[in-house]
Amino acid sequence: EDQVTQSPEALRLQEGESSSLNCSYTVSGLRGLFWYRQDPGKGPEFLFTLYSAGEEKEKERLKATLTKKESFLHITAPKPEDSATYLCAVQASGTYKYIFGTGTRLKVLA
Amino acid sequence: EAGVAQSPRYKIIEKRQSVAFWCNPISGHATLYWYQQILGQGPKLLIQFQNNGVVDDSQLPKDRFSAERLKGVDSTLKIQPAKLEDSAVYLCASSPALRRTGGAGQPQHFGDGTRLSIL
Numbered sequence: 001e002d003q004v005t006q007s008p009e010a011l012r013l014q015e016g017e018s019s020s021l022n023c024s025y026t027v028s029g030l031r032g033l034f035w036y037r038q039d040p041g042k043g044p045e046f047l048f049t050l051y052s053a054g055e056e057k058e059k060e061r062l063k064a065t066l067t068k069k070e071s072f073l074h075i076t077a078p079k080p081e082d083s084a085t086y087l088c089a090v091q092a093s094g095t096y097k098y099i100f101g102t103g104t105r106l107k108v109l110a
Numbered sequence: 111e112a113g114v115a116q117s118p119r120y121k122i123i124e125k126r127q128s129v130a131f132w133c134n135p136i137s138g139h140a141t142l143y144w145y146q147q148i149l150g151q152g153p154k155l156l157i158q159f160q161n162n163g164v165v166d167d168s169q170l171p172k173d174r175f176s177a178e179r180l181k182g183v184d185s186t187l188k189i190q191p192a193k194l195e196d197s198a199v200y201l202c203a204s205s206p207a208l209r210r211t212g213g214a215g216q217p218q219h220f221g222d223g224t225r226l227s228i229l
Contacts, residue, residue, distance in 0.1 A: 004152075031215040032215020032216070032217075033215075034215070034217050034218075036220075041222070041225075042222050042223075043114070043201050043203075043220030043221050043222045043223050044153070044201075044220045045220070046217045046218070046219060046220075049215065049217050051215070087152055087153075089152075091215040096141075096158060096160075096165050096166060097155060097158070097166055098143075098155065098218065100152030100153050100154075101152050102150070102151050102152045103151075103152055
């Protein structure tokens with residue numbers, strides 16, 4: 001069964017303290033892995049798509065990487081405005097369905 | 111580019127009442143999704159349309175939930191009758207048309223959802 005697991009569930013960082021969020025997945029074949037940011041009361045906002053192992057994408061303080069079993073979202077020198085829930089989703093080959101993890105709630109303290 | 115529009119933003123009803131949500135996707139996006147997101151969880155797919163045809167409704171509780179996308183653009187999701195466990199945020203998302211074979215996955219673009227509270 002296709003599955004996505006995110007860890008940790010919650011993370012508190014001091015401003016400037018870099019860290020990584022993990023997304024482990026089990027699918028029969030990967031069509032794409034997606035990272036989203038979700039602020040309270042808002043819908044998920046698209047950040048990155050990764051398609052194959054070894055691929056990396058960057059945007060400001062965020063960098064997403066992909067292996068055959070997991071993806072990491074690295075946050076470098078985070079700021080309080082980076083506080084949000086970060087969601088990971090995968091789409092398996094041969095299906096149109098997107099499977100979401102439960103997210104990591106990130107809080108960055110000033 | 112205008113984003114995915116949803117209404118209403120909030121709805122409070124009593125159990126056993128009915129409720130409807132509306133979604134207008136990004137212009138040109140053939141694929142539309144309805145998700146249910148319970149507090150502290152990731153979105154769970156309810157139904158997926160490509161144009162006005164249903165692609166996947168395997169997780170839609172069909173005894174109480176229904177959805178339509180008559181002209182391949184706007185969509186409505188209805189719950190009748192509502193139960194307490196239906197309290198959640200209902201998200202609509204859209205993406206470009208799916209490719210049947212191979213092809214890279216396309217990201218979805220979400221609206222801000224409707225927060226439903228059942229009393």
